Amino acid sequence: MKRKIAALVILAMCYITLAFTQNKNQKTVQNVKDNGFAVVELFTSEGCSSCPPADALVAKIQREIVxxxxxxxxYHVDYWDRLGWKDSFSNSKFSDRQNQYANWLNLKSIYTPQIVVNGNKEFIGSEENTLRKTISDALKSGNENSLDITLQKQNGEELSLTYNTNQKNTGYNLIVAAVIPNAVNRVLKGENKGKTLAHVQIVEQFETINLNDKANGTFKLTLKKLKNQTDITLIAFLQNQSTGQIIAATKLKDKVMHV
Incomplete structure (x- = not known):
């Protein structure tokens, strides 16, 4: 009887040890998988009547990021400007970027509002459930790539920055976007005539930097002049030149005073 009890105790201890080990391993795997990121690119316009719900959605997500x-x-595209209202944030470079995504993702046409996440999934920008699921999946995906940028010096409109990654960047570009946190505009013409529209994370400019396969280095960024002084955020990411896939992203820890 004593031998049976002893055997049962040993089996129980083995089971507990095995369960603890499995649980520990599961936590380790979970931690590895939960180091993803999500770059959410919205193509929008003040001249498009379908865009305000998408603008409101990304503003809602922005408040929840924590x-x-x-x-x-x-990105405020410029092809809706022809309807009578020129979006003050629009830029033909942003329309060109959307067209580039159409090529990367094999789309027949471009439209607004459109969202692209991590360069490889696109959908209508006002689809909240799709956006939330896509972000959740991206955050849970494993990512072994890293990217950091640091501001070394600001001399008026010229910024000197350094970048550092954990690998050589063959076939990838560094994209750096200067982002205005928020703005409100009263629309006087076009499809949104009479509406007051609020925007967040407005791309003022973005630059494509060829890293020449170097995992770290320095680069300069000259900020465009703005009508008013404002703090801007710099967001950077590594993007494949052939497919558009984004493999790492970061933002400058400190905001930059735009003068």
Whole structure:
């Protein structure tokens, strides 16, 4: 009888040890998987009547981020300007970028509002459930790539920055976007005539930097002149030149005074 009890005790201890080990391993795997990120690029316009719900949605997500690695970029395209209202944030470079995504993702046409996440998934920008699921999946995906940028010096409109990654960047570009946190405009013409529209994470400019396969180095960024002084955020990411896939992203820890 004593031998049976002893055997049962030993089996129980083995089971507990095995369960603890499995649980520990599961936590380790979970931690590895939960180091993803989400670069959310919205293509929008003040001249498009379908865009305000998408603008409101990304503003809602922005309020919920709370230090999560989610990077929202709102590009105001210029092809709706022809309807009578020129979006003051619009830029033909942003329309060109959307057309580039159409090529990367094999789309027949471009439209607004459109969201692209991590360069490889696109959908209508006002689809909240799709956006939330896509962000959640991206955050849970494993990511072994890293990217950091640091501001070394600001001389008026010229910034000197350094970048550092954990690998050579063959076939990838460093994209750096200067982002205005928020703005409100009263629309006087076009499809949104009479509406007051609020925007967040407005891309003022973005630059493509060829890293020449170097894992770290320095680069300069000259900020465009703005009408008013404002703090801007710099968001950077590594993007494949051939597919558009984004493999790492970050933002400058400190905001930059735009003068």
């Amino acid at each position: 230090n999560k690695p989610i990077y929202i970029l709102a």
